Amino acid sequence: MDRNSRFLLKSFRKYYLANAPPMPPRYGRREFGFMFFDRDYVQRHMGFQTPADLRRFMVGQVPSHSYYSTAYYRRPGAPTMDEKEWMGADLIFDLDADHLEGADEMTYAGMLEEVKKEMIRLIDTFLLDDLGFPEEGIQIVFSGGRGYHAHVSLQSVLGLGAQERREIVDYVTSTGLDVDRLFPAVGTANKVSDTSDGRRASVRFNREIPPKNSEGWKKRAREGFEVLVEDVCTLPPQELRSKYPTLGKKNASTVANLSNDLRKHRKFIMENDRMNPMDTFRQELLVETMKEDVVPRLAGEVDEPVTADIKRLIRLPGSVHGRTGLRVVPLTRAELTGFDPFLMAVPEEYSDEPVQITMRRPYEVTLKGERFKLNGTVEVPEYAAVFLVGRREAEIGDGSPDPGPF
Amino acid sequence: MDLLFAARYPFVDSVSEIPEISSVSAEDVVSSPYMEDVRRRGLSRVMEALESAEIGTPSLLGKSDRFTEIMSYPYARILVSCVNDRYLTKRYALAEASRAADYLEEEDPKRIDAIARTVGAKTQIVDGEFKMHFADYLRLASRIKGSEWKLVNHDVGKGFVTLPKGKFVRLLQNALQDRIESELPLDVPNAIANAVRGDVDAISYILADRKSRFATEFTGDLNPDHLPPCIRALLGGAQSGTNLPHAGRFALVSFLNNIGMGSEQILTLFSQSPDFDESKSIYQIKHITGELYGREGYTAPECKTMKTNGICVNEDDLCAREKVNHPLIYYRIKSGTGRRD
Ligand code: SF4
Numbered sequence: 001m002d003r004n005s006r007f008l009l010k011s012f013r014k015y016y017l018a019n020a021p022p023m024p025p026r027y028g029r030r031e032f033g034f035m036f037f038d039r040d041y042v043q044r045h046m047g048f049q050t051p052a053d054l055r056r057f058m059v060g061q062v063p064s065h066s067y068y069s070t071a072y073y074r075r076p077g078a079p080t081m082d083e084k085e086w087m088g089a090d091l092i093f094d095l096d097a098d099h100l101e102g103a104d105e106m107t108y109a110g111m112l113e114e115v116k117k118e119m120i121r122l123i124d125t126f127l128l129d130d131l132g133f134p135e136e137g138i139q140i141v142f143s144g145g146r147g148y149h150a151h152v153s154l155q156s157v158l159g160l161g162a163q164e165r166r167e168i169v170d171y172v173t174s175t176g177l178d179v180d181r182l183f184p185a186v187g188t189a190n191k192v193s194d195t196s197d198g199r200r201a202s203v204r205f206n207r208e209i210p211p212k213n214s215e216g217w218k219k220r221a222r223e224g225f226e227v228l229v230e231d232v233c234t235l236p237p238q239e240l241r242s243k244y245p246t247l248g249k250k251n252a253s254t255v256a257n258l259s260n261d262l263r264k265h266r267k268f269i270m271e272n273d274r275m276n277p278m279d280t281f282r283q284e285l286l287v288e289t290m291k292e293d294v295v296p297r298l299a300g301e302v303d304e305p306v307t308a309d310i311k312r313l314i315r316l317p318g319s320v321h322g323r324t325g326l327r328v329v330p331l332t333r334a335e336l337t338g339f340d341p342f343l344m345a346v347p348e349e350y351s352d353e354p355v356q357i358t359m360r361r362p363y364e365v366t367l368k369g370e371r372f373k374l375n376g377t378v379e380v381p382e383y384a385a386v387f388l389v390g391r392r393e394a395e396i397g398d399g400s401p402d403p404g405p406f
Numbered sequence: 407m408d409l410l411f412a413a414r415y416p417f418v419d420s421v422s423e424i425p426e427i428s429s430v431s432a433e434d435v436v437s438s439p440y441m442e443d444v445r446r447r448g449l450s451r452v453m454e455a456l457e458s459a460e461i462g463t464p465s466l467l468g469k470s471d472r473f474t475e476i477m478s479y480p481y482a483r484i485l486v487s488c489v490n491d492r493y494l495t496k497r498y499a500l501a502e503a504s505r506a507a508d509y510l511e512e513e514d515p516k517r518i519d520a521i522a523r524t525v526g527a528k529t530q531i532v533d534g535e536f537k538m539h540f541a542d543y544l545r546l547a548s549r550i551k552g553s554e555w556k557l558v559n560h561d562v563g564k565g566f567v568t569l570p571k572g573k574f575v576r577l578l579q580n581a582l583q584d585r586i587e588s589e590l591p592l593d594v595p596n597a598i599a600n601a602v603r604g605d606v607d608a609i610s611y612i613l614a615d616r617k618s619r620f621a622t623e624f625t626g627d628l629n630p631d632h633l634p635p636c637i638r639a640l641l642g643g644a645q646s647g648t649n650l651p652h653a654g655r656f657a658l659v660s661f662l663n664n665i666g667m668g669s670e671q672i673l674t675l676f677s678q679s680p681d682f683d684e685s686k687s688i689y690q691i692k693h694i695t696g697e698l699y700g701r702e703g704y705t706a707p708e709c710k711t712m713k714t715n716g717i718c719v720n721e722d723d724l725c726a727r728e729k730v731n732h733p734l735i736y737y738r739i740k741s742g743t744g745r746r747d
Contacts, residue, residue, distance in 0.1 A: 133565070
């Protein structure tokens with residue numbers, strides 16, 4: 001073990017002496033898994049029958065990373081999946097910075113803030129409103145690393161299979177969403193004319209829009225459509241066409257005519273939930289814009305493999321993350337809004353005592369409200385040293401070679 | 407509960423509380439000379455299920471018609487339990503459930519609600535709107551394929567999926583099938599089993615005949631060891647009587663056809679499926695193999711498509727190789743029939 005690991009281990013042990021991770025619900029049926037500072041594999045297939053067993057293990061072994069299974073097993077400690085016998089699994093929603101667009105250009109703090117916003121939308125819109133989980137049925141967790149998880153352990157979802165969970169992911173991410181179902185084209189006999197072979201009615205198709213009191217995707221589509229209509233009626237052409245690429249691809253005059261037409265008929269359309277007074281091709285253009293530009297922005301983000309995996313190991317709340325030293329913090333929905341990991345996930349057990357570290361590169365971070373702007377060999381409080389060494393931004397000592405443990 | 411309702415849905419628990427019903431003992435049903443109609447109808451429930459996966463809906467006008475229809479249900483269950491064959495049990499449950507669904511489609515919402523409650527699905531029927539909790543919806547709908555069954559294409563709010571009556575009934579049918587199947591086989595006392603031996607033998611005879619008819623027709627030189635894991639899983643499913651999703655059937659049939667099996671040979675493999683309907687299946691198979699139109703059949707889907715459809719399972723080391731991007735390539739490598747062009 002090098003001096004960096006030795007340092008982290010010491011700090012982590014202080015943390016675990018004061019804080020045993022709370023046992024997850026039905027812990028006796030769960031598998032636990034750990035990584036350690038001096039071993040490069042995951043030790044799996046562990047079961048703990050009492051909170052004291054887990055506590056003893058954490059303090060004695062001081063794992064660098066701690067996980068537990070989202071699944072329940074008849075025999076969680078059995079070495080193979082078949083012998084374990086799967087009984088059910090929590091439903092997990094995982095969001096981390098990896099999928100963020102432009103994550104490379106963001107700071108760690110900036111990324112976490114973005115992910116938090118997405119998590120809030122996922123919970124409020126999809127988990128609470130649509131899927132109807134009670135707020136207390138959702139356990140939110142800051143992962144200690146790059147994101148947040150939401151765990152649902154309600155009886156109704158435990159038995160869902162991988163395929164069924166994938167359906168939930170598709171629901172949230174709008175995968176396979178049929179936009180024509182939301183804006184159905186309804187045929188009405190238009191004018192009746194007499195022809196040589198009898199009377200003929202020409203049929204005209206008009207798009208309907210989801211009514212005001214809709215739910216689920218219809219509700220989101222209605223709201224998205226209202227914004228689109230407002231934009232088409234009021235935005236300067238240039239801005240409108242860059243906000244909606246589908247409109248951007250059309251001639252300037254086509255878009256200008258659409259705006260004029262929509263301004264004229266807006267009231268009727270929104271009150272009657274159908275686009276009848278407009279020309280058919282303008283109706284289609286609006287639906288096309290909904291499909292291509294608006295609906296994708298209304299979709300939620302969620303990491304599909306995590307949700308679909310019914311035998312996954314996930315970070316243990318109350319443990320600390322080996323790559324940041326931050327606490328894996330369980331949160332309620334109300335706490336999530338104001339949650340600042342750099343203030344609230346830094347364990348108190350890491351002291352203010354100065355520790356000498358050498359930066360690998362210049363780095364800036366705000367921890368516990370204090371701004372650090374670092375370069376070269378410096379002294380920082382222990383809590384900052386844990387974070388920086390964990391993230392491989394710094395090494396313990398003055399940069400001279402590691403003398404080893406003795 | 408009225409007798410008509412009980413006759414339509416004899417599996418509802420409270421049926422046994424009806425005095426006319428509860429006063430009849432199992433011994434009476436299997437041996438009383440007055441119960442001959444009941445036994446005949448019971449046997450035909452099972453036979454019809456076996457032959458066509460459907461059970462007809464006879465006239466329920468008179469009181470005695472209704473009585474016969476109710477009592478024939480426990481009798482049929484005794485028969486199925488005595489035969490105790492997985493394929494028969496599944497097929498019988500399927501047929502009973504679809505018989506009930508035929509009635510349900512004509513019922514008013516209140517009655518549908520009453521049946522929904524007997525299968526343990528969380529449902530709400532308000533103002534003629536049918537709603538089911540999304541978890542129950544997923545459990546029951548995931549075996550039916552097609553974009554119109556995707557959760558994302560439904561209105562979901564406060565945990566409930568709003569459904570048109572037809573779809574709601576279709577899901578109840580699946581739930582009923584699960585329930586009926588899970589209750590079988592019953593523990594049948596020896597005396598009863600002995601009394602029904604004649605009917606049980608008759609069913610066993612037809613069942614064996616049916617199985618052998620398909621088994622002897624299959625003379626392919628298919629080596630299961632050469633099949634990719636996905637196809638092996640689908641084939642195993644079809645043969646053990648699991649309902650394959652549409653995408654799975656399509657992949658299996660097109661794959662088998664691509665490696666040289668004809669429609670009839672493929673049919674024999676499907677004959678084990680509980681909802682197997684010979685005329686319908688041969689039509690579907692011939693559609694995929696192209697025989698129906700006298701042209702080239704479909705090519706089996708590639709790994710990517712298999713994955714999207716959730717039927718790429720048990721990937722092994724060979725699958726992991728870069729050039730294996732199609733189950734057929736896997737097969738060619740394993741069987742040494744690699745195309746040398
Ligand atoms: S990788 Fe391809 S061949 Fe292998 S199991 Fe999946 S679909 Fe089948």
